[in-house]
Amino acid sequence: MRGQPLALVLMVMVMAVLTPAGAGARAADGRPQRVAFFVNGALGDKSFFDSAARGLRQAKADLHLATRTIEGGYDPTRWESGLVDLADSGDFPIIVTGTYTMGPLVQKVAPDYPDVTFILFDGVVDYAHCACHNVYSMRFRQNEGGYLAGVLAAGLMRTGAIPGAAPGLVGLVGAMPIPVINDFAAGYVAGAQDAAPGITVLRQFANSFSDPAMGKEIAKAQYGQGAGVIFQVAGATGQGVIEAAEETGRYVIGVDSDQAALYRVSSPRRAARILTSVMKNVDTAILRALRLWQQGRLPLGRTESLGLKEGAIGLADNPDAALTVPPAVRAAVAAARQRIIDGTLTVPTAFAGGRP
Amino acid sequence: MTVAPLAIALEDVEKRYPNGTLANSGVSFTVAAGEIHALVGENGAGKSTVMKMLYGLERPTAGALRIHGLLADFRHPGDAIAAGVGLVAQHLNLVPSLTVAENVVLGHEPRKPGGRLDRVAAAARVRELVGQSGLAVDPAATVASLPVGVRQRVEILKVLHRGARIILLDEPTAVLTPPETATLFATLRHLAAAGHTVLVITHKLDEVKALAGGVTVLCQGRVTGNARMADVNEGTLARLMVGRDLPPPPPRRPAGARLAPRVIARDLGYVDGDGAIRLRDVGFEVAPGEILGIAGVEGNGQDVLARLLSGAAVPTTGDARLDGRVFTGLSPRAARSLGVAVVTEDRLHDGAAPTLSIVDNLLATRYAQPPLSRRGLIDRGTARRWAEAVIAGFDVRATGPHQPIGALSGGNMQKLILAREIADAPAFLVASQPTRGVDIAAAAALHTRLVALRDQGAAILLISADLDELLVLSDRIAVLYRGRIVARFEAGAVDARTLGLHMTGLGPEPKGGDHD
């Protein structure tokens, strides 16, 4: 009796070993092509990865692709094997993954699997030093969105429309000082300075992407000092900033997705405190890339830079807060947007050496 | 003839532990109400298991227990307490940080509305019990601050508080002085006269004789004898317990010219972390081939003295020399390297590592030196062979050198500890309570070893609460009372009663200077 469970497990194992790998994997004609989305973290960040996942879902519906999302978890030592496993399985002709962290891994893996196409968003590979003919990468000029947020925040402060707030003060709450977040911040500071020279930007990092309580505490401190508007670039931590805005009666600018939309039904009062959100349209960018790939037109072997001009970055329109922003400020934001699109205004970036 | 109602009846009781050990088998005996009954036997004979079953801490695997005629199937001490049974365990079961009153009422507390503890009522209850039983205790004292003898009184008060009609006592006199023992016995007789039934575990046969009306002898888990006290003598009991005749007591050292002292302690004093003076002005000399006995009630400085002399504590004043070299104030290891060895008072606490094997326990004092280790590497083969030799040479009952030492009986464990301490032929051995809780046969064997060590020329300091032991083994005896030496005797010139008086501070003032 004692040996039986073990024997059973062994039998299952042996059977599994004898089963051919990747049975029925390679896409036969007529079957939907399979796309893998490798997340080096977990879904549920309310911004970046969730947005990408939305793009994949859209692709599944619009392009009739079979998508599979794999969350690699937060342990970076497992990401490489996770990516290699996907490429090696032969199940997926195309793999989508994102963040600058994954760049070097894609760069390492892609040359070994020339038959697999890699789409890398918000990250780059060094095409000069790798045979990455099968990699398409796109980077986002989030600093442009940050700039508009800065213009909006500083402009609003100058009008003195916010009771109790100090006119020369706006805030920023970041998750961690990583380059992408610093890039948002660099644009934000530049925009605020341009709109209201001499304005002070309070800046603090919560040191976590997932501690809304900490986000709320920091936001309360900044509002307490007199900041009227806070731009939160803090992932899930940012939800705390939004709550603080509601409680203190001040304003917040969201990030990545239209965060007012999140609350519009559940908590209109809160939604009304979100002036706008700096949209980083990872979803549409991915959808576009997959469509191009399906059509055989994906520009492999190069990086595309996406910003305001391409519609990959923008400000969300929040009708709930529309009345808060005076027309003059709207006009200033619109003007800045136009100048950036025209190329007459270059927004400073946090990425060393300009564009990576 | 009218039969007295039976308070306790065991019918063919068997206890087999899940690991297969058979602790009791076919045990039957009865105790009449109002009787003081003794349960005697060597260590490991199964006496404590009987007690545990009667108190609901263990359940018999076969047979039946009856309390006052009713079948008792105790699952929990609560059941036993409800049936009027109380236990005073050998290892006293008190909560140190609580007060006497809190400990006494624990489990049956007087309450005020709202589930509050009524401390005033608790203290009053303790005072009432003290009045009834004559066991003097301060209800407000914290148990941690009390000496062992007083803690035992607290235990008895605890039992009385629950209104127990049957009182079980497991080796109650092991930690008591003769006067304390006498007080305890008086209390027990008083309780029995008041209708309580008392069942006492002991292996001190003179106490059985003095106290009990009936006796049951256990040997290897079975009943080997059952008698009225009037019908037996100590010799027969001993034979029933051990299963054979006892070896004769070790020969006394022939009186001869005393040699120059090997160990000289001068002016030893010690102040503990609370600022309390635990030892003062202690001086003595021990000659080679001499045993100096230290008598005293527990908690009068013996433990401190042993610690100072073995490097476990640094004296506040004074020092001690061995062959002219100061060995106090050093680390235990340094003291040992000068030839000092120590048998500690509580073998389970700091005399052995119960979970480790016999080999590992033997190694503890010698692992860092050849032949047991070289250049940091332990020679396991040599260690094992040494352990096997010790097991054979000291007649230790063990399955082998790799058996955990905690699985052995107290006597066997103590033999191994002594073997370890005398392996390097120490010049000075401090032996604290070397035979406490040890069966008669093992105690005799241990005594023989101590005498042999003495005869090899070692100086021995024997600290013991067992006055018989001190009187048999010592050449001279000093009495410690409240951290001072209050009396000194040549062993042949003193009896237990005199020692007992000095131990409780009732003796005449010490005569002469600090040194004899």
Added chain:
Amino acid sequence: MNLDLVATGTAAAVVAAATLRAATPILFASLGGLISELAGCINVALEGVMLVAAFAGVITSAYSTLWFPDAPLWLHPWLGCAAGLLAGTALAGLLAVFHLELGADLIVAGIGLNILAQGLTVLLMAHLTGDKGSTASLASFALPSLRWPGIGAVPVLGVLLNGDEDTGHNVLVYVAMAATGLIAWALRHTVFGLRLRATGENAEAALAAGLPVRRLRYAGLLLSGLLASGGGVFLGMGYLTLFQADMAAGRGYLALAAVFLGGRRPLGTVVAALVFGAASVTAARLGQLAVPAEVVFMIPPLVTIAALVLVKQHQRLATRRRAAAGRAALLSP
């Protein structure tokens, strides 16, 4: 009154109010940790309990509007609160069963339950809301705040008693303070407290005294679950009004540290929990200065370690003083 003084006082009151807010979840959990520790059962699962309680509270308060559409609005948060307390206590009960009935090592079982809580909350959240990160899209409720009327304008005191937004402190902040007093009193003065302490200090003695040791340990662990759940509910329905994956963010472990830092005594534990709260508020406010965030976040752990060392040194000095006095007595004839 001096204006500067008022400004300084107000600033201090703001920090004090924030500290109270930040310390409340830790305080709840550390009181729980203290109770089970005193019963002889270290509860490592505080983190998981908080997580589960926050989750159950938020989800229930949000769904109760669907389940009981006719119920008055004030009822929903309290239903959530009840559910949170129940769920967290149930997790602690699971710990008790695994330890007391099945013989599992308490620390490892605690770690196991933390992992279980982490997985289950996200799994259920994804199942119920289709969202793996947070419940921000749900209309969940906060428990009410208590505001002292008529003192909003009083300088310093107004901020202290009614918080920096003059909205008052959350009712659970007051519950935490009340619980602290109640527990300190109960441990000292009730029969239950006596029995619990006896069980933790010497289980054998408690057993021999006829105490139901196992039941007391259950009580200790369940109570600790109930209290830690209070912290979880506060996180999700007071401090914030949402559930976020992993939102306890190490506060359960911090609470455990508070128990030991506080010397396993109620008052000490409270002080330690306040210190941790103050440290996190400091971290939130120091960031304005040019101090790297990493350095700021080292403050709480370093304070803990320093406190442990200082407490010991203090004890040592006291011992040395007593010993010196004793020595003088010994040397005097």
Added chain:
Amino acid sequence: MTEGARIALAVGAALALGFLVMACVTDQPWAAFRALVTGPLPSMERAADGRLVMHRLVRFGAWLQDATTLTLVGLAIAIPFRARQFSLGADGQLFMGALAAAALSLGLGDVPAAIALPLAFLAAAMAGAAWGLAAGLLKTRFEANEIVTTLMLNVVAVQVYRLIVGRVLNDPTAGFITTPPLPGAATLGPLIARTNVTAMVLVAPAAVAAVVFLLRRTTLGYEIDLAGANPWFAARAGVPVARATVLAFALGGAFAGLAGFHVSNALLKRLPVDLTPGMGLEGIVVALLARGRVAALPLAALGYAYLRVGAQAMERATDVPREVVLVIQALIILFVVSDRLAPLALGSLRRVWMRIGRTA
């Protein structure tokens, strides 16, 4: 019932319960379960020319990599545990080890592997040991509870790590916060193609063997054991208890440091700022699965790593979310440490069986 059978039974029960959870969240539970149980094993496929081709070696590699790290952090827990110290500090020690190894590798720059590798290896071990030493000294000098100090030291270590990776060793061109790639000479090459299975996979069992030898045959090991078994007795017997305790912490820390070396110089070959805490806790699980027996650590690590890699395989093969894996992991931990679970379950099973037999 042997210990092995008991653990097998517990794991089986956890998997069965896990299967039920899976059945609730997916409509292909069998596929998920198969992936979980067979995921880490390589599979063989007969190629067109009749040769056998191994597939999925990467998962096999991931299994070995994971087991290597787990074995080392397991040692970091198990050694202080022998001295009865419940260290939770493997996390911080790992971070400090990884940081030291990476910093040294970068600092040395262009030197031969024969110099760079041993030095980085040693630096990692020493950094981990130093972090362990701190906890040890706090315990022996100040009687500071080691559970608290190690947890706190973990937080400090993570912040020190972030500070240094983010502000000192940062590679500004990378686009994310990370050190530059470590020089090739300082990194270990793969033993299996396309994996990061390196010589460290041999170092881990060698380390275990060394520790077994140390505990069994050396005076230091004996001192650690005795200090753990009964510190009061050890002190009276002349054993330097404080030294043994501190060294147990330091030694454990050294192995956690080596786990850090494994992460930095074998697995990642550069250090990102978002190296996640938590591996130290896994060490506790491994050490307890091994029931405190050092020699059993590699087996426990292999078993635990197998499950974790199988879990990844399951996620890849089906739509089962990764949190199910957390749940199964938790169930396995709980069931394996529940000593009385198997006898209880078997006992009630037997009773049910007998009742059925009686009614039949």
